[in-house]
Amino acid sequence: MLLLQEEEIEAEEEDDSSELGDDEQTGYRTRQDRRNLVMIYMLFLAEAIMSSSLSTQIMVLVPSATGCVDMDVSFLRSILQCAYFFGSFAGVSWGFVADRWGRRKVAMLGLAGMASCCLCMGFATSLQAFTGLRFMAGVVGSAVTVSGLAMLADATHGSNDRVTAVARLPVIALGGSIGPLAAQVMRCVGESTRIGVFGRFPGLSSQIACASFVLSIGVAEMFLLKEVRTFLSLNAIRFTATDHSPDTPPTYVEVD
Secondary structure: OHHHHHHHHHHHHHHHHHHHHHHHHHOOOOHHHHHHHHHHHHHHHHHHHHHHOOHHHHHHHHHHHHOOOOOOHHHHHHHHHHHHHHHHHHHHHHHHHHHHHOHHHHHHHHHHHHHHHHHHHOOOOOHHHHHHHHHHHHHHHHHHHHHHHHHHHHHOOOOOOHHHHHHOHHHHHHHHHHHHHHHHHHHHHHHHOOOOHHHHOOOHHHHHHHHHHHHHHHHHHHHHOOOOOOHHHHHOOOEEEOOOOOOOOOOEEEOO
């Protein structure tokens, strides 16, 4: 009797594994899975646009910085980059929050924070203000990075293309240069029409361009990005026998 029960359990496990075979090999075979993977990549694109927006503000801040300290552009850039990366240490805390709230909620919160930081950077006129904003940008940007990496790991769980999916990230980061490029164009256009608030804050037009890109990605993520679960937790339910008595049939309990 016990042998028969064990054979039945093994047969059920083999049926479950055969049904999941194609999904575990391809990882994201369905159209919805592929779309969700693209939206996960868009999270990294938004973070790349945010982190590379530094170059459009350097020339605006150099005159205010040289008024008190004699420093060149490379040293100023190093200070601001360090502020951004120092804020990225908050990613450790965002990881715990993502485990409790969900990856999608943390990613949406990070996108909203990045768009707000982009707009606030347009009003920065001193080195101190811009350094603080770059630190806050690193804090909220790490939320997008951590949640994006977690969702990417979940989406490619058990897939043979897992390494390929991660290898695409540097290419997506390269696409983040579209933000500074559009910002530089807006800055050049704004120099010829410095009126009103754009005359008081020369870097505002460029930061509006970066914020527009991040906000557009955030709106798309709101409607298209779905919370990712591993294929094993979605498509397979693991059961175990709790009673091996020959007089009673086995009872199965779901195991997380």
